[in-house]
Amino acid sequence: MRHTFAVLVENSPGVLSKVAGLFSRRGFNIESLVVSETEDSSTSRMTIVVEGDNRVLEQVGKQLNKQVDIIKVNDITHEETVERQLCLIRVSADQSTRQEVLQITEVFRCRVVDIGRKSLIVEATGDETKMQAIIRSLRPFGIMELVRTGKVAMIRGERNKGK
Amino acid sequence: MKNGAQYIIDFLLKKEVEMVFGYPGGQILNFYEYLGKSQLKHVLVRHEQAAAHAACGYARATGKPGVCLATSGPGATNLVTGIADAYLDSIPLLAITGQVNLNDIGKDSFQEADITGIVTPVTKHSYLLESLETLPEVLDEAWQVATSGRPGPVLIDVPKNLFLAEGEMTDSRQTLHTRKVKKADRTEELMPEIMEALRKAKQPLILAGGGLVTAGACGLLIKLVEETGIPVVNTLMGKSAYPADQPLALGMVGMHGVAAANLALSSCDLLLCLGTRLSDRITGNRRQFLEEACIIHVDVDAAELQKNVDANYYLQLDARIFLQRLLDEGNFKKNGDIAKWHQQISQWQQDYPLPTTFDGLLKPQEVILEAARQAGSQAVVVTDVGQHQMFVAQYYPIGRCRNFLTSGGLGAMGFGLPAAMGAAFGRPEEDVLLFVGDGGFQMTLQELATIREHNLPVKIIILNNSTLGMIHQWQNVIFKKHYVASDLPALPDFAKLAAAYDIPAVTAAKREELSQVMEFVLKTKGPVIADFRVDGEELVLPFVLPGGKPQDMLGRWQGETHLRSFSRK
Numbered sequence: 001m002r003h004t005f006a007v008l009v010e011n012s013p014g015v016l017s018k019v020a021g022l023f024s025r026r027g028f029n030i031e032s033l034v035v036s037e038t039e040d041s042s043t044s045r046m047t048i049v050v051e052g053d054n055r056v057l058e059q060v061g062k063q064l065n066k067q068v069d070i071i072k073v074n075d076i077t078h079e080e081t082v083e084r085q086l087c088l089i090r091v092s093a094d095q096s097t098r099q100e101v102l103q104i105t106e107v108f109r110c111r112v113v114d115i116g117r118k119s120l121i122v123e124a125t126g127d128e129t130k131m132q133a134i135i136r137s138l139r140p141f142g143i144m145e146l147v148r149t150g151k152v153a154m155i156r157g158e159r160n161k162g163k
Numbered sequence: 164m165k166n167g168a169q170y171i172i173d174f175l176l177k178k179e180v181e182m183v184f185g186y187p188g189g190q191i192l193n194f195y196e197y198l199g200k201s202q203l204k205h206v207l208v209r210h211e212q213a214a215a216h217a218a219c220g221y222a223r224a225t226g227k228p229g230v231c232l233a234t235s236g237p238g239a240t241n242l243v244t245g246i247a248d249a250y251l252d253s254i255p256l257l258a259i260t261g262q263v264n265l266n267d268i269g270k271d272s273f274q275e276a277d278i279t280g281i282v283t284p285v286t287k288h289s290y291l292l293e294s295l296e297t298l299p300e301v302l303d304e305a306w307q308v309a310t311s312g313r314p315g316p317v318l319i320d321v322p323k324n325l326f327l328a329e330g331e332m333t334d335s336r337q338t339l340h341t342r343k344v345k346k347a348d349r350t351e352e353l354m355p356e357i358m359e360a361l362r363k364a365k366q367p368l369i370l371a372g373g374g375l376v377t378a379g380a381c382g383l384l385i386k387l388v389e390e391t392g393i394p395v396v397n398t399l400m401g402k403s404a405y406p407a408d409q410p411l412a413l414g415m416v417g418m419h420g421v422a423a424a425n426l427a428l429s430s431c432d433l434l435l436c437l438g439t440r441l442s443d444r445i446t447g448n449r450r451q452f453l454e455e456a457c458i459i460h461v462d463v464d465a466a467e468l469q470k471n472v473d474a475n476y477y478l479q480l481d482a483r484i485f486l487q488r489l490l491d492e493g494n495f496k497k498n499g500d501i502a503k504w505h506q507q508i509s510q511w512q513q514d515y516p517l518p519t520t521f522d523g524l525l526k527p528q529e530v531i532l533e534a535a536r537q538a539g540s541q542a543v544v545v546t547d548v549g550q551h552q553m554f555v556a557q558y559y560p561i562g563r564c565r566n567f568l569t570s571g572g573l574g575a576m577g578f579g580l581p582a583a584m585g586a587a588f589g590r591p592e593e594d595v596l597l598f599v600g601d602g603g604f605q606m607t608l609q610e611l612a613t614i615r616e617h618n619l620p621v622k623i624i625i626l627n628n629s630t631l632g633m634i635h636q637w638q639n640v641i642f643k644k645h646y647v648a649s650d651l652p653a654l655p656d657f658a659k660l661a662a663a664y665d666i667p668a669v670t671a672a673k674r675e676e677l678s679q680v681m682e683f684v685l686k687t688k689g690p691v692i693a694d695f696r697v698d699g700e701e702l703v704l705p706f707v708l709p710g711g712k713p714q715d716m717l718g719r720w721q722g723e724t725h726l727r728s729f730s731r732k
Binding site: 017058059068069072 | 464
């Protein structure tokens, strides 16, 4: 099944390749990976989405946990989380279709961030299902280009930050 | 003011490092400049691979971390096999490599290699030193990582200019370790249940792994066995964890395990696994391993638990602490069931012993038995990798912790000679017995020069069958006698080779001369080589085919000449 790992790491060179290496060595393809600094600039947070056998992924989690520069590994697959990704879509839109495209973007609360003569760039944020819905709705007009960030996630509710 | 080189040397001296094994080169010359002026002893090996293996041999024999040095590029890459060996066998090893100047990194400079990248999957951690200020912290942390928890190798790559850079360095501050969030400890919750399971078991068995040796828990294991009467089988790495002369020591299990030990393993109703990662050489088919028995798995490394085998109880704990708790609180009583279990096991031992009498060509087993007869169970025994390694594991009775050194997990041929050399440095008062095949010996025999230079008492016993014995065996049994590249033609005359290195040597091929030749080997001071010409067709038996169950052993069961699968009487 698809797993989401939240991995807190030291903000040091080599961590990313180490994490990627532990997944790739066991034949897992990382579907998405987001790395960025956290509120503490000496640590980074990775959100990794990967599909694979539960048992083996649990192993990978433990192996990650052993690394010196990895502070904390959380499999948040079954946690209640807020998830977001961001997507930029260049969609065909000429005089005849522009209005319809704009309506769709409104329904999904997307923003239009650039307008050309024959196309628009739409910025969408949301979780996976929303992304898919937007893409499905815009596809008939002709998607010329599409870029997506990976998923970032945060567990809902009050959290004590363990010191 | 100190420079980087001086700081590293002082740090090693402060950690009571007796010696470092190394080989110089351009990018580490600055370090050697100061090494030569210091109290720290340097052993010049003849190939960097041997520096890593020797440091490992030293660490295995003493329990102290081994330290090896190499230059950048080829020097560093030559260390890799030894580093990987240390990783798989959990040996504390600190490797320090020279690197090109900081400014030249990433420009494909002469003798540049991304060694931290190369060793990432086979080290606990690796560092590319980026500034002098971080040196104290890096060294301190590297040392802690290599020696703590489940030990292993750590590499520090030091750019040439940082050896010479000077600065005021204060000793290390807080280390990164403290940032780890501790996992909940399940000891208190599980201990009572584990003890209850042990008390209830009718046919319990202990599987002793290398973790017991690392933890220094061998003495406690002896006590526990005395108290409970639970028999002990061992993994290859756990061979020195429990003295072979104890009545309840059943010997090695697994692919080439002793028949009675494998039968006990497959019949036990409870298996207490201590400091072992339950490798495929033990379990065969992981999914079907002891489906009926209660498995208790204790290991210091959480990542080993539930990795290969699903245990009923698993606990992340140092083996010594675990055993101490059992002894303090166990209240074990031997019951009638345990006597029945012992009886059953001795019956198996009687019915399916390892052969001890031989005819025809000289057999490797008899050479090992003769060495054991004369050198005794207290000798330091080192092996290389292959058939002879399995024969030693089956036949040589090891009586003391840390007295059996072998490349278990990586199975690196060429390990034997340099590791024996490292062991001889670490335990200077003792003779070191090295069993090595003609194949593995030729992989690192350049170290004869180092052994000669230091007049090390390494007794090199070559079990020479002119073949790559284990490959030959697999091609015989699994590939239906289709032998490819497993004969070793153009073997040198090892006695003449020894003469070239000015090392006394003897060649023997006859059963009658065995005892006398062995006496010569053990009585000769300093290094000596004995080239025993043994039967190349001998098979290591029993043989559990890869993926089989422990009781599915091929062997010659009742003095038969053909191989057949084991069937219970």
